[in-house]
Amino acid sequence: MQQADLIKRIKELKLKRNAVILSHYYSRPEVQDIADFVGDSLALSQEALRQDAEVIVFCGVHFMGESAAILSPNKTVLLPEIDASCPMADMLDVEELKRLKEKHPDAPVVSYVNSSAAIKAESYICCTSANAVEVVNSLDADEVIFVPDKNLAAYVAARTDKKIIIWEGHCPTHHQILREDVLNMKEKHPQAKFIAHPECRPEVLEIADHVASTRGMMLYAKNSPAQEFIIGTECGLIHGLLKAAPEKKYYCISEFACCPSMKMVNLEKVLTSLENMQHRVAVPKDVRVKAKEALDRMLSVIVK
Ligand code: 13P
Ligand code: SF4
Numbered sequence: 001m002q003q004a005d006l007i008k009r010i011k012e013l014k015l016k017r018n019a020v021i022l023s024h025y026y027s028r029p030e031v032q033d034i035a036d037f038v039g040d041s042l043a044l045s046q047e048a049l050r051q052d053a054e055v056i057v058f059c060g061v062h063f064m065g066e067s068a069a070i071l072s073p074n075k076t077v078l079l080p081e082i083d084a085s086c087p088m089a090d091m092l093d094v095e096e097l098k099r100l101k102e103k104h105p106d107a108p109v110v111s112y113v114n115s116s117a118a119i120k121a122e123s124y125i126c127c128t129s130a131n132a133v134e135v136v137n138s139l140d141a142d143e144v145i146f147v148p149d150k151n152l153a154a155y156v157a158a159r160t161d162k163k164i165i166i167w168e169g170h171c172p173t174h175h176q177i178l179r180e181d182v183l184n185m186k187e188k189h190p191q192a193k194f195i196a197h198p199e200c201r202p203e204v205l206e207i208a209d210h211v212a213s214t215r216g217m218m219l220y221a222k223n224s225p226a227q228e229f230i231i232g233t234e235c236g237l238i239h240g241l242l243k244a245a246p247e248k249k250y251y252c253i254s255e256f257a258c259c260p261s262m263k264m265v266n267l268e269k270v271l272t273s274l275e276n277m278q279h280r281v282a283v284p285k286d287v288r289v290k291a292k293e294a295l296d297r298m299l300s301v302i303v304k
Contacts, residue, residue, distance in 0.1 A: 020051050022056055025215075026237065040129070081279075084262070106141065113126050120294045146166055186207075191228050196210070229249070238252060
């Protein structure tokens with residue numbers, strides 16, 4: 001089917017199913033373009049709550065669909081690609097977290113939303129890259145277990161007085177961005193600001209002009225007087241940046257800054273998802289209720 005026909009059919013089915021399409025900034029450009037809302041993990045969770053459509057088609061990875069299903073149990077959440085899982089989320093399982101909790105019984109668990117529903121259910125509170133520092137600082141505890149991203153944990157540790165117990169997970173896409181990639185790009189584009197996601201290595205963040213979630217990076221580039229930016233995250237963000245501030249220039253940090261899981265959803269799969277009402281995200285009730293408590297606690301933390 002031609003792209004225009006695919007888009008037409010998706011729009012028809014969206015109306016028929018009373019569905020809304022949510023997409024992360026890392027999705028393919030054509031998928032972002034048909035979405036009703038594109039955002040970072042925090043904004044997507046908030047948007048899933050706000051929507052009154054019956055069906056949410058979530059163009060992203062598994063944990064994102066799960067978060068929407070946990071927050072909105074009365075809606076049907078569909079993942080166009082069921083195998084799109086986040087490798088970082090897969091770096092920690094519940095038994096490992098339980099053992100960590102046993103070793104540090106007084107430390108509340110903060111889980112980055114890039115984790116399974118079962119991990120969220122074992123956590124006191126969740127966070128995203130947009131609110132991790134505020135979430136940790138909101139806790140009445142001297143030490144905190146932070147899972148699963150060691151880079152985001154190190155970023156938080158540098159901005160809090162609390163002791164952070166770090167799990168050694170990482171995002172392969174961000175971890176592959178090296179300090180020398182940044183230095184090379186800075187040499188090629190000396191006027192450009194380097195903006196980076198906190199999932200990058202500490203030695204990369206150290207030389208960034210600005211560190212923020214994907215949405216924060218977007219706002220910074222849009223509002224900054226600078227005209228050129230080196231993008232230290234998954235390069236799908238450049239599509240959104242070009243829409244938000246088309247007059248500026250954006251340079252992808254490296255050819256490896258691409259998340260294969262986030263690219264699995266395409267227009268054909270969105271259409272099949274709406275046609276067959278697949279793949280429904282199901283979270284067992286006991287897990288869902290506990291995971292929702294951790295997500296609700298996160299959503300009640302005000303970010304300045
Ligand atoms: P944010 O959406 O919080 O910026 O995180 C990026 C990410 O890696 C999502 O998988
Ligand atoms: Fe997971 Fe990294 Fe891909 Fe985000 S970019 S979905 S953290 S692997």
